[in-house]
Amino acid sequence: MIVCVCHRVSDKTIARCAQQGAGFDDLQLEHGVATQCGKCENSARQIWAECQPSQRMVHLIQATAPDHARG
Numbered sequence: 001m002i003v004c005v006c007h008r009v010s011d012k013t014i015a016r017c018a019q020q021g022a023g024f025d026d027l028q029l030e031h032g033v034a035t036q037c038g039k040c041e042n043s044a045r046q047i048w049a050e051c052q053p054s055q056r057m058v059h060l061i062q063a064t065a066p067d068h069a070r071g
Contacts, residue, residue, distance in 0.1 A: 003047065004040040007032035011047050018051035 001011050009031045017027050024045060027033050034041035 003044050004031070004033045006036035006040075009033050009040075009044075014044055014047045015051040018048045019053060021053065024048050 003009055003011050003014060013031060014027060014033065017030070022030070027044070027048060028035050033044045
């Protein structure tokens with residue numbers, strides 16, 4: 001799915017960059033995400049945040065925790 005229409009950047013590109021450890025600033029510099037009209041910034045930041053390596057571990061830990069430990 002195209003997230004940034006101005007620069008034709010997809011959710012897959014954003015996810016790949018986040019998984020490789022790129023900061024959101026790096027994503028903006030390399031791909032132009034959220035640098036023109038800005039309408040994609042919230043969606044792009046959400047995808048980027050969800051796909052960072054640290055977030056994947058949190059989801060994995062929550063998924064494997066016993067039911068009583070999930071809160």
